[in-house]
Amino acid sequence: MVDAGAVWSAQDTTPGAIEAALRELLKEQFERDEGCAPARVLNLVVVVDREWRGEILNRLERVGRYHASRTILCAVEPRRETIDASVAITTEGHHRAGELELTRERIVLDLGQHHLDKLGTIVDPLVVTDIATVIWSPHGHPEAIDALLHLSQVVLVDSVNEPDPGSAVHRARDLAAEAYVVDLAWLRSTPWRERVASTFDPTQWRPELARITSVKARHHPQSAIAGVLFCSWLSSRLGWEPGPLVPANGTLRGHAHGRRQDVQLELVPDPEMSVPGLAGVEIGTAGGMRISLDRGPGGLTARRHDPKGTDSTWTVLGASRGEAGILGEGIRQALLRDPAYKRALERAAAMVG
Amino acid sequence: MATVTQANPLVEGLERLPVHPTTLVIFGGTGDLANRKLLPAVYNLAHEGALPERFNLIAVSRSDIPHADYREMARQAIMEHSRRKPDEQVLSKLLEQVRYVPGMFDDDSVFDRLDGELREFDQQAGIEFNRIFYLSTAPAFFPVIVGKLGEHGLADHRGAEVRVVIEKPFGTRLEEAVQLNREVLSVLDESQVFRIDHYLGKETVQNMLAFRFANGLFEPIWNRNFIDYVQITAAEDLGIGRRAGYYDKAGALRDLVENHMMQLLTLLCMEPPVTFNADEVRDEKVKVLHAISPPRPQHVVRAQYTAGMAEGKQVVGYLEEEGVPEDSRTETYVALQLEVDNWRWAGVPIYMRTGKRLARKVTEIAVTLKPVPHLAFEAEGSVGVQPNQLVMTLQPNEGVSLSLGAKIPGTRMRIRPVNMDFLYGTAFLSQSPEAYERLIMDAMRGDATLFTRDDEVEAQWRIIDPILDNWEKSDAPLPTYAAGTAGPDEANTLMEPGDHWRAI
Numbered sequence: 064m065v066d067a068g069a070v071w072s073a074q075d076t077t078p079g080a081i082e083a084a085l086r087e088l089l090k091e092q093f094e095r096d097e098g099c100a101p102a103r104v105l106n107l108v109v110v111v112d113r114e115w116r117g118e119i120l121n122r123l124e125r126v127g128r129y130h131a132s133r134t135i136l137c138a139v140e141p142r143r144e145t146i147d148a149s150v151a152i153t154t155e156g157h158h159r160a161g162e163l164e165l166t167r168e169r170i171v172l173d174l175g176q177h178h179l180d181k182l183g184t185i186v187d188p189l190v191v192t193d194i195a196t197v198i199w200s201p202h203g204h205p206e207a208i209d210a211l212l213h214l215s216q217v218v219l220v221d222s223v224n225e226p227d228p229g230s231a232v233h234r235a236r237d238l239a240a241e242a243y244v245v246d247l248a249w250l251r252s253t254p255w256r257e258r259v260a261s262t263f264d265p266t267q268w269r270p271e272l273a274r275i276t277s278v279k280a281r282h283h284p285q286s287a288i289a290g291v292l293f294c295s296w297l298s299s300r301l302g303w304e305p306g307p308l309v310p311a312n313g314t315l316r317g318h319a320h321g322r323r324q325d326v327q328l329e330l331v332p333d334p335e336m337s338v339p340g341l342a343g344v345e346i347g348t349a350g351g352m353r354i355s356l357d358r359g360p361g362g363l364t365a366r367r368h369d370p371k372g373t374d375s376t377w378t379v380l381g382a383s384r385g386e387a388g389i390l391g392e393g394i395r396q397a398l399l400r401d402p403a404y405k406r407a408l409e410r411a412a413a414m415v416g
Numbered sequence: 417m418a419t420v421t422q423a424n425p426l427v428e429g430l431e432r433l434p435v436h437p438t439t440l441v442i443f444g445g446t447g448d449l450a451n452r453k454l455l456p457a458v459y460n461l462a463h464e465g466a467l468p469e470r471f472n473l474i475a476v477s478r479s480d481i482p483h484a485d486y487r488e489m490a491r492q493a494i495m496e497h498s499r500r501k502p503d504e505q506v507l508s509k510l511l512e513q514v515r516y517v518p519g520m521f522d523d524d525s526v527f528d529r530l531d532g533e534l535r536e537f538d539q540q541a542g543i544e545f546n547r548i549f550y551l552s553t554a555p556a557f558f559p560v561i562v563g564k565l566g567e568h569g570l571a572d573h574r575g576a577e578v579r580v581v582i583e584k585p586f587g588t589r590l591e592e593a594v595q596l597n598r599e600v601l602s603v604l605d606e607s608q609v610f611r612i613d614h615y616l617g618k619e620t621v622q623n624m625l626a627f628r629f630a631n632g633l634f635e636p637i638w639n640r641n642f643i644d645y646v647q648i649t650a651a652e653d654l655g656i657g658r659r660a661g662y663y664d665k666a667g668a669l670r671d672l673v674e675n676h677m678m679q680l681l682t683l684l685c686m687e688p689p690v691t692f693n694a695d696e697v698r699d700e701k702v703k704v705l706h707a708i709s710p711p712r713p714q715h716v717v718r719a720q721y722t723a724g725m726a727e728g729k730q731v732v733g734y735l736e737e738e739g740v741p742e743d744s745r746t747e748t749y750v751a752l753q754l755e756v757d758n759w760r761w762a763g764v765p766i767y768m769r770t771g772k773r774l775a776r777k778v779t780e781i782a783v784t785l786k787p788v789p790h791l792a793f794e795a796e797g798s799v800g801v802q803p804n805q806l807v808m809t810l811q812p813n814e815g816v817s818l819s820l821g822a823k824i825p826g827t828r829m830r831i832r833p834v835n836m837d838f839l840y841g842t843a844f845l846s847q848s849p850e851a852y853e854r855l856i857m858d859a860m861r862g863d864a865t866l867f868t869r870d871d872e873v874e875a876q877w878r879i880i881d882p883i884l885d886n887w888e889k890s891d892a893p894l895p896t897y898a899a900g901t902a903g904p905d906e907a908n909t910l911m912e913p914g915d916h917w918r919a920i
Contacts, residue, residue, distance in 0.1 A: 102842045132842070163813045165841055254465050257434075260426035261469040264434035265543065269424060300425045361509030365469065373542055380510055381465025382503040403429030 069095075072149035078188045081148045085168060085189070092152050092166060099154060102165045105397060106190040107131030108215065110182070110200040110207040113140040113173065119201065120171075126391030131197070133168045135189050137182065139204060143175035146185065182210040190214060197245075197397045212241050217397040222248035223339045228288040228308075228315075229415040236408050245396045247389050248286070249404050251340035252293050255356060258363055258379050259297075259346065262354050272301060274349040275326055281333040281342040287315060289340045290330035294319070295411035296403060305414045317414060324349060328414075338386065436576065437470035438860050439537050439545040441530065443521060443561055444552035445475020445486070449583065451493035453614075454552060457852035459494045459502060462510045466857060472513045472537045472545065476530060478520060486516035499850060521557045527568040534570070544576035548859055551582050558582055559599040566603035581610040581859050584675055585666065586868070589884065590877035597870045606870055610859045615676040616866040617851030617858075620814040620840065624683045624781075625692070627808065627816065634806075635688075637785065639760045644786045644803060645912070647767040648680055651774040651920045653726060655899070656748070660739030667746040669718070672770040674880045678705065679868070680810075681766060684781055685756050694864040698872060705875035707758040710882035715754075717895065717906045718747035718887065721773040724899030731773065731899045745887075745894055748772040751907040752883070765912050773899035775920045779810040782918050793831050802833045807918075815839035 069088040073080060092099055111119045116138040123134060149171045154164050170189055178185060190196050198211045199219035208218060218238045225231035231248070238244050263272050278297060280290035291308070298305045303319035303326055315330040333342040336358075343357035351370040356363045362380040369375075384392060427433050440458065442450050461467045475486055491511060494502055515533050519526035538544055549565060551558055562580060565571045572578050582600070587593030600609055615621055628634060637643070650672050656663045663671065682701035689696040722733035734740060734748050749771030756766065785804040793801060805819045815838050822834040858866055868876075897904040902920045911917065 100837075100839055100842050104843055163839060163841065253430075256426070257430055257432055257465065258469060260424060260430060261434035263426060264424050265436065267543075269422065272425065297426075300428065361503070361505035361507075362465070369542070375540075375542055377470055377541070378509045378512075379465070379469045380462040380467055380471065380506055382463045382506045399431070401429040 075145040102132035106196040125387035129391035147173040277327040277347040283336040284332040296407040298410040299406040435468040439472040446477040590881040611868040617855040650770040719749040719895040719904035726900040
């Protein structure tokens, strides 16, 4: 549970006044309790539509351990002319004697559409300098991201929110040219990528990687991009040259040119799937091996049909992180660097045209 | 022609690298360590998806119970001790892969049954699982179990790795440690042996290496020319609890100094390794231990706590604790002065102290730098210029603090020390995983960097053993300290002129 400590709010205010209030609140907090120390990990600037402000704040509350140390939430109302602001210093609320407790700052700004192309000038005085700044704009507002790019090192996106895989890939590539991109759609596929890497890791199975002939990915009906990223990841890692995916009977199909043979790619929507991301993957090889992974209780259900005709099934253990956990993971990943995503994006561009 | 296996191209960018399918065998699977630490650690690894893609667990212990009862016992232990609320589905799936083999550790039939269970797992999966044997038993069983593993052909396994994790204490005297090493290494290769010191699994301990070797700021001053003295403190505010049986035989020197604190000292004093690989790091650590001579008797102080106030309550003295013999001479506090006789550290006193029922719980390393050669500032009206002190706190508030002299605001040039603090909690998003989670994963991966090598263990005992010899010969009364205090006054006699213990 999060305790709201010191709070401040004002209507029709300015970034300078907000920053001064924040400084004063931090000083007061320290005077009240020397056992509190402000966390200094990263700034998270979130741009949202005003009517979804509460929902996004709730999502940010549920990210588990991975809270930004300073969150600046900009709630956009189309016709608003002035800036209202509230500032809160929060703690986890279970201070143990002799141990320090961390405090975090949350700034909520209500502002208008016309503020967005100059949002950098509003947010700049409010971010903690010398730590990473991440921007996340889940409801679009590309002009806000453009205005904030010079302040930030990382842009958080969720490609499943784009209308189609083509837009998602192009938007992510454009952003990746300016900043490091953390894509929640990519992070949802992490357990799948880890499992596939593990499955082919034993030395007796590794040669099968060069003999892959088919990859089929089932996905949430609105998450075709999850399948695209999975296939483009395999393409980038295994040296395939993918061609465009084309619609066929509700699926997307295509080929990738491997060194030894072509690989059939197929993305199939799964109407049973209730959460964004992948529902299952199946990989076949020229040697007669078939591997599949499907969501199941307690982890992923793995099945292997090996070239000798033997079948085996097991569970790869792991708890679902849920959408809040994915967002938390996105915040954590903002401090790391994964070179594989950008390479996968390049191959994805060839698949979506 | 030899076949060269290509590296796995799919691992780039993955935080968790693949680990070969593994069967973990816990000897002492119903014991306290298994219940409180090992089983919860395995569960948390499963929860995070960090276990190998295929994983089995076999517990071996004396209690004659069926698989199902052990699974229920394991479920209860995990529910009670896991650092996160268990996910019922993950827990159930994990427990499906758990089996139990009852029996005594010197009974051949136990190892036959164990062999059968291991083979069955391999056959069902159609692969050879790596095997990790975790010896979470009384130390007397370590050579027995290793011997039986050898006799039953379980010390190696075609097509897969076999590793043995051995809990502390690794011997109670040098001779015992040497003998134990000899017995273990008559069956296993050193590369298969993972001697665990869970202190090394703590993030903050590992971070000492990052702190020293990833920052150009400290290395130039990390030597006798700039460092005046070092003190390592591992203070506990608690008493011995229900561990009288173990603690009265071990004492503070064996319990903390011989292993944990010596390891801290090696990390503090070692030369930079060429790479961060297990043997390179351990080579450098062993060199430090070889440069330390056993301390002279006057450089060691031991003591026992008497009744006093701790945690706001009146508490009994050590001799009144349940299970402690009334004539016990076991030390609950020990302080010593050591010196690392090498080019970098010669002449720098290194003080260590540890104890139970001290004023507060803290583990820290304080490095005091030499004072500046000339003081141009006023001493009057202030505490004046103090030597800089760099304090690395391992618990409870993990961080690094540097004391600096700063001007007191006003018209006069008066100086007092101020602290520049860095706290891990403020700068990283994630909590540290439990040390056992890290170490179990490292053992499964075959990374021995954070485990103690045979020559390291023996070098540690070579420093400690003469102290125990002297104590055994002495019948001088043991100094005492009241519970809840900073320890015995006698500890101050260890300090060179001008040096002083930090407040606990």
